[in-house]
Amino acid sequence: MKIEMEFLRSRVARRVFFLFIVSALVPVISLSILAYDQIVSLLTEQRYEQLRQSNKEYGLALLDRLLLLDKQLDWMRTHADSSMSMTGDEAHPWRLLDTPHGFERVSLLTEHADSGTAPGIDPLAVFTAEHTDHLAAGKAVLRTQPRHDRLPLITLARWLDTRHPERGTLIGTIDPDYLFWAPQALDQKTQLCVLDPSSRPLFCSDPSQPPSPEQLRAIDRPNAQEQDIHLDKAILVMSWRLFLKPDFDISEWTIFRSLPRNVALVPVKRFGTIFIFVIPLTIAVVALLSLHQIRKSLIPLERLMDGVQRISSRVFDQPVRVESGDEFEALAHSLNRMAVTIDRQIGTLSTMADIDRLILSTLKIEDIVRIVLARMHEVVPHDRIAITLTATDEKDLKTYIRDERLRDELSLERHPASPAWHRRLEAQKYLLVSDHEALPEPLIPLQRQGASLFLLLPVVIKKEISAVISLGYTQAPGPSNEDIQLACDFANRVAVALTNASWEEQLYYMAHYDTLTGLPNRLMLRDRLNLALARAEREHSFVALLFIDLDRFKTVNDSLGHLSGDLLLRQVGERFASLVRTEDTISRIGGDEFVVLIQQGANPKESVALTSAIAGKIIRALERPLQINDREIFTSASIGIACYPTDGETANDLLKNADTAMYHAKAIGKNNYQFYSKVLNAEATERLDMENGLRRALARGEFELYYQPKVATRTGRILGAEALLRWNHPERGRVSPAQFIPLCEETGLIIPIGDWIIRTACLQTLDWNRQGYADLRIAVNLSPLQFRQPDLVIKVVETLENTGIDPAQLEFEVTESGAMEDMEKTIRTLNTFKEMGIHISIDDFGTGHSSLSYLKRFPVHTLKIDQSFIRNLSTSDKDAAIVCSIITLAHSLEFSVIAEGVETQEHLEFLGRQGCDEIQGYFFSPPVPSHDFTRLLQQGPMPLTT
Numbered sequence: 001m002k003i004e005m006e007f008l009r010s011r012v013a014r015r016v017f018f019l020f021i022v023s024a025l026v027p028v029i030s031l032s033i034l035a036y037d038q039i040v041s042l043l044t045e046q047r048y049e050q051l052r053q054s055n056k057e058y059g060l061a062l063l064d065r066l067l068l069l070d071k072q073l074d075w076m077r078t079h080a081d082s083s084m085s086m087t088g089d090e091a092h093p094w095r096l097l098d099t100p101h102g103f104e105r106v107s108l109l110t111e112h113a114d115s116g117t118a119p120g121i122d123p124l125a126v127f128t129a130e131h132t133d134h135l136a137a138g139k140a141v142l143r144t145q146p147r148h149d150r151l152p153l154i155t156l157a158r159w160l161d162t163r164h165p166e167r168g169t170l171i172g173t174i175d176p177d178y179l180f181w182a183p184q185a186l187d188q189k190t191q192l193c194v195l196d197p198s199s200r201p202l203f204c205s206d207p208s209q210p211p212s213p214e215q216l217r218a219i220d221r222p223n224a225q226e227q228d229i230h231l232d233k234a235i236l237v238m239s240w241r242l243f244l245k246p247d248f249d250i251s252e253w254t255i256f257r258s259l260p261r262n263v264a265l266v267p268v269k270r271f272g273t274i275f276i277f278v279i280p281l282t283i284a285v286v287a288l289l290s291l292h293q294i295r296k297s298l299i300p301l302e303r304l305m306d307g308v309q310r311i312s313s314r315v316f317d318q319p320v321r322v323e324s325g326d327e328f329e330a331l332a333h334s335l336n337r338m339a340v341t342i343d344r345q346i347g348t349l350s351t352m353a354d355i356d357r358l359i360l361s362t363l364k365i366e367d368i369v370r371i372v373l374a375r376m377h378e379v380v381p382h383d384r385i386a387i388t389l390t391a392t393d394e395k396d397l398k399t400y401i402r403d404e405r406l407r408d409e410l411s412l413e414r415h416p417a418s419p420a421w422h423r424r425l426e427a428q429k430y431l432l433v434s435d436h437e438a439l440p441e442p443l444i445p446l447q448r449q450g451a452s453l454f455l456l457l458p459v460v461i462k463k464e465i466s467a468v469i470s471l472g473y474t475q476a477p478g479p480s481n482e483d484i485q486l487a488c489d490f491a492n493r494v495a496v497a498l499t500n501a502s503w504e505e506q507l508y509y510m511a512h513y514d515t516l517t518g519l520p521n522r523l524m525l526r527d528r529l530n531l532a533l534a535r536a537e538r539e540h541s542f543v544a545l546l547f548i549d550l551d552r553f554k555t556v557n558d559s560l561g562h563l564s565g566d567l568l569l570r571q572v573g574e575r576f577a578s579l580v581r582t583e584d585t586i587s588r589i590g591g592d593e594f595v596v597l598i599q600q601g602a603n604p605k606e607s608v609a610l611t612s613a614i615a616g617k618i619i620r621a622l623e624r625p626l627q628i629n630d631r632e633i634f635t636s637a638s639i640g641i642a643c644y645p646t647d648g649e650t651a652n653d654l655l656k657n658a659d660t661a662m663y664h665a666k667a668i669g670k671n672n673y674q675f676y677s678k679v680l681n682a683e684a685t686e687r688l689d690m691e692n693g694l695r696r697a698l699a700r701g702e703f704e705l706y707y708q709p710k711v712a713t714r715t716g717r718i719l720g721a722e723a724l725l726r727w728n729h730p731e732r733g734r735v736s737p738a739q740f741i742p743l744c745e746e747t748g749l750i751i752p753i754g755d756w757i758i759r760t761a762c763l764q765t766l767d768w769n770r771q772g773y774a775d776l777r778i779a780v781n782l783s784p785l786q787f788r789q790p791d792l793v794i795k796v797v798e799t800l801e802n803t804g805i806d807p808a809q810l811e812f813e814v815t816e817s818g819a820m821e822d823m824e825k826t827i828r829t830l831n832t833f834k835e836m837g838i839h840i841s842i843d844d845f846g847t848g849h850s851s852l853s854y855l856k857r858f859p860v861h862t863l864k865i866d867q868s869f870i871r872n873l874s875t876s877d878k879d880a881a882i883v884c885s886i887i888t889l890a891h892s893l894e895f896s897v898i899a900e901g902v903e904t905q906e907h908l909e910f911l912g913r914q915g916c917d918e919i920q921g922y923f924f925s926p927p928v929p930s931h932d933f934t935r936l937l938q939q940g941p942m943p944l945t946t
C-alpha cells in the first residue's frame with residue numbers, strides 16, 4: 001500500500017488523521033489500563049491463593065511430622081522396658097533414652113523429677129495439671145518455648161502409662177531442623193514463618209527478617225487477605241492456622257508467608273512490556289489504515305477540487321474521474337454533468353455572442369445563413385438543419401441546407417411558397433411536426449437526409465416571417481423543452497441579424513450598385529478590380545478591362561429625353577451582362593460608360609483572343625436595334641481595352657489607359673474596339689498637360705478671340721461674325737479649339753472661359769460700334785455645359801449692361817444636341833434670350849436627332865447648316881438634298897439660314913440659288929484676329945466671286 005504523505009498538507013487530512021489516532025488511542029489506552037488493573041488484581045488474588053495453598057500444604061506436612069514424632073514417642077513408650085537403653089542413675093528421676101530420628105533427645109521423667117533441677121531437662125518438660133486429662137487420654141502434649149538467638153525449644157510429652165502416670169513421662173525435644181524445613185520450591189524472596197500461638201516465630205526461612213508487628217497484627221484479623229493487600233502494597237502476606245489442640249493440647253500454630261509484590265507481579269510486568277509494543281503497533285496500524293482511508297477519501301476530494309478549478313477556468317473537456325463507489329463518485333458524476341451543462345451554456349452564449357458579432361460585422365444574409373447552419377448545433381443539438389428564406393424579392397422560397405459532404409458550401413433548393421404552412425407558423429413561436437403528416441416543401445430535403453421529426457422556428461422581422469429555421473431529427477425523442485427554449489432565443493437573434501443584414505445589404509447595394517441598371521457601380525468595380533489584380537499577381541495571370549462608351553448616347557438622350565435614355569442604358573446593360581461570365585464583372589461607372597472586367601488565364605495570346613472576342617460580341621450586341629417606347633433606336637459602342645500587367649499594374653492605371661484607348665476608338669470612327677498602347681498613353685499624358693495649361697491660360701491671357709465674318713449671300717455685306725476661341729500656347733503655339741474645347745467641357749473650364757468669351761466678344765462689338773460699325777451681330781458658341789448654368793441669363797444680362805451694347809448685336813449659337821438635352825428648360829432659356837433681343841442660332845444643324853415638333857417650339861432665329869453637308873455639296877446629291885431641305889424647312893418655320901464651311905464659288909452659288917440667307921466660310925475669310933476683321937469691315941462688302 002503506497003501512502004502519499006503529501007496529502008497530509010491538507011488541513012482536512014491532518015484533522016481527520018489526528019482524530020483517527022486519538023479515537024484509536026483513547027480506547028486502547030483505557031482498555032490497557034483497565035486490563036492492567038484487572039490483571040494485577042487477578043494475579044494478586046491468585047498469588048494470595050497460591051500463598052494460602054502453600055501455607056496449608058506446609059502446615060499439613062508439619063502436622064504429619066509432629067504426628068510421626070508422636071508415633072515414635074508412643075512406640076518408645078510401649079517398648080520402654082525392652083528397647084530403651086537407659087543412662088543415668090537409678091535413683092535419679094531422669095533417664096535419657098536412645099534418641100530416635102527427629103528428636104534432639106528423649107528423656108523419661110519420673111513423677112518426682114523437677115525440671116528445674118534435673119540436668120538436661122528442658123523447663124518445658126514440666127507440665128502443668130491442665131494437660132493431665134490430655135495425657136491421661138494417651139495423647140501427647142506439645143510445648144514450645146522461645147530461646148534467645150536460637151530456634152525455640154519444642155517438646156513433645158506423653159505418659160509412659162496412662163493408668164500409672166507415676167511411671168513417668170516420655171519427653172522428646174524435637175529437632176527444629178527436622179520439624180521445620182524450607183521447601184525447595186521456595187522462592188528466595190518468599191518469607192516462610194511458623195508462629196506459635198503468641199505469634200512468636202518458631203521458624204523463619206529468613207530469620208533475619210521476621211514478620212513485622214503490622215503483619216502479625218494483620219494476620220490476627222478475620223479477613224487477613226484483603227487487609228494485607230491494603231496494609232502494605234509492597235508485600236503480599238498470607239497465613240494459615242494449624243490447629244494442634246486436639247492432638248497436642250496446644251493452641252494453633254500459624255503458617256505465615258510473605259512475598260514482595262513486585263516479585264508476585266512479575267507476569268504483569270511482562271504484560272506491561274507487551275503493552276509497550278502493542279500501543280505503538282496499534283498506533284502504527286491505525287495510522288496506516290487512517291492514512292489509507294484519508295487518501296481514499298482525500299484523493300477523490302482533491303480531484304473534485306481540481307475539477308471545480310478546471311470548471312472555473314472554463315476547461316470542460318476533462319471530466320473528474322472518481323471510482324470510489326461512494327458519495328464522492330456520485331458527486332463527481334454530478335460535477336461532470338454540471339460541467340457539461342455549463343459548457344453547453346457557455347457554448348450557447350458564445351454562439352449567441354458570435355451571432356451578435358455578426359449583427360455588427362456581417363453584411364451578407366448568406367454569410368449569416370452559413371454560420372447559423374454551421375454552428376446552431378452548438379446551441380441546440382439536431383441531426384439536420386435547413387434555413388428557408390421567405391422574404392425574398394423572388395417568387396420562390398430559397399432553402400439552404402447544411403450538407404456535411406459540401407463542407408462550407410451550401411446546398412440551395414428553390415420551391416414554391418406554401419401559404420398554408422406560412423399561416424400555421426405565423427401564430428406560433430415554434431412548431432413540432434413529424435413525417436406522419438404531409439410535409440411542406442422546405443422540409444423535404446431534410447426528410448431526404450433521413451429526418452423524421454422536425455422543429456420549425458419562424459424568424460420574425462417586423463411581424464413578418466422572413467425565414468424559417470428547420471431542425472431535423474432522425475429519431476425520437478427530438479428536442480427537449482430546454483432545447484426548444486434555446487432554439488427560440490436563437491431564432492430571435494437570427495431575426496435581429498437578418499434585419500441588420502438586409503438593411504446593410506440595402507446600404508451596400510446602394511453604395512455598390514447602379515440603381516438604374518442594377519449593375520455594379522464604380523466603387524464595386526474598383527473593389528473587384530483590386531481583388532482580380534491581387535489574384536492575377538499571385539497566379540501570374542492576366543486581367544482585361546474593357547472601357548465602353550456608347551456612341552451618340554447624348555444625342556439619343558437629348559432628342560428622346562432622359563427617361564428614354566434611362567431605358568436605353570438599362571437595355572444596353574442587360575445585353576452586356578448576358579455576354580460575360582458570372583465571374584466577370586460588367587459595371588456602369590457613369591453616364592453611358594460601362595466597364596467590363598475579365599479575369600484571364602496566364603497565356604497572353606489566349607487572353608488577347610478572348611478579350612477581342614468579348615469586345616466583338618459587345619459591338620455586335622448593339623447592332624440589333626433597341627426597343628425604346630415603341631421606337632427602334634440604334635446605338636453603337638467604342639471600346640478601349642487595357643490589360644494587366646502590360647498596360648498597367650494598378651486599378652487607376654488600367655482604368656485610365658482603357659479610357660484612353662476608348663478615346664482612340666472614338667477618334668478613329670467609333671463603333672470599334674482598341675487595345676491601349678504606349679502611344680495612346682502619351683496622348684493621354686498630353687491631354688493632362690493640356691488640361692493643366694488650360695487652367696492657367698485664362699489668367700495668363702493666352703486666349704484670344706478670332707472672328708469669322710458672316711456674309712449676306714446676295715450682297716456680300718458683312719452682317720456680323722462668329723467669335724472663335726484661339727489659344728496661344730507659350731510652347732505649342734496656336735492650339736486648335738477642336739483639341740481643347742472638348743477638354744474644357746469635360747473639365748468644366750468652359751464655364752469661366754465661356755464667360756470671358758462673351759465678355760470679350762461684347763467689348764469687341766462695343767469697340768466696332770465706336771468705330772462706326774454699329775449694326776454688326778457677333779455670334780458666340782454656347783457649349784451645352786455653359787447652357788445648363790442656372791445663372792447664365794443673369795451673367796449675360798450683367799455683361800450686356802456692363803458693356804452697354806444692344807442685345808440684338810449678340811447671337812448665341814447652340815448646338816442641336818445641346819439644345820435637345822433638356823428641351824423644356826432650353827425653350828425657357830432661349831425664350832428669355834429672345835425676349836431680351838438676343839439672336840439665337842442652332843449650330844451644326846442636321847447632325848443631331850432634332851425633333852421637328854420641338855423645333856417649331858424653339859425660339860430660334862437661324863438654322864446653321866453643318867459644314868459636313870456643305871463640304872460634299874458638289875459630290876453628294878444627298879447632302880445637297882439635305883441642304884435644300886434644311887433651307888426650306890428653316891424658311892417654312894420662319895427661320896433664316898446660314899451655311900458654314902463654304903469654301904468654293906460652287907458652294908456659294910448653290911446656296912445662293914437655294915435661298916440660303918448667310919454664308920460663312922473660307923470662301924470669304926477664315927477666322928481672323930479682331931484687327932484683321934476691322935480691316936475686312938473697312939474693305940466693305942465681300943466679293944461674291946473669286
Ligand SMILES: Nc1nc2c(ncn2[C@@H]2O[C@@H]3COP(=O)(O)O[C@H]4[C@@H](O)[C@H](n5cnc6c(=O)[nH]c(N)nc65)O[C@@H]4COP(=O)(O)O[C@H]3[C@H]2O)c(=O)[nH]1
Pocket residue numbers: 708723724725726736737738741757780781782783843844867900901902903920921922923926927
Ligand atoms: N474646313 C473649314 N473649316 C471652316 C470653314 N469655315 C469655318 N470653318 C471652321 O469651322 C468651325 C466653325 O465653328 P463651329 O462649327 O462652331 O465649331 C467650333 C466650335 O464648336 C468650337 N469653338 C471654337 N471656338 C469656340 C468658342 O469660342 N466657344 C465654344 N463653345 N466653342 C468654340 O470649336 C470648333 C472648331 O472651331 P474652329 O477650329 O475655329 O473651326 C471653326 C472654323 O474655323 C471652312 O470654309 N472650311
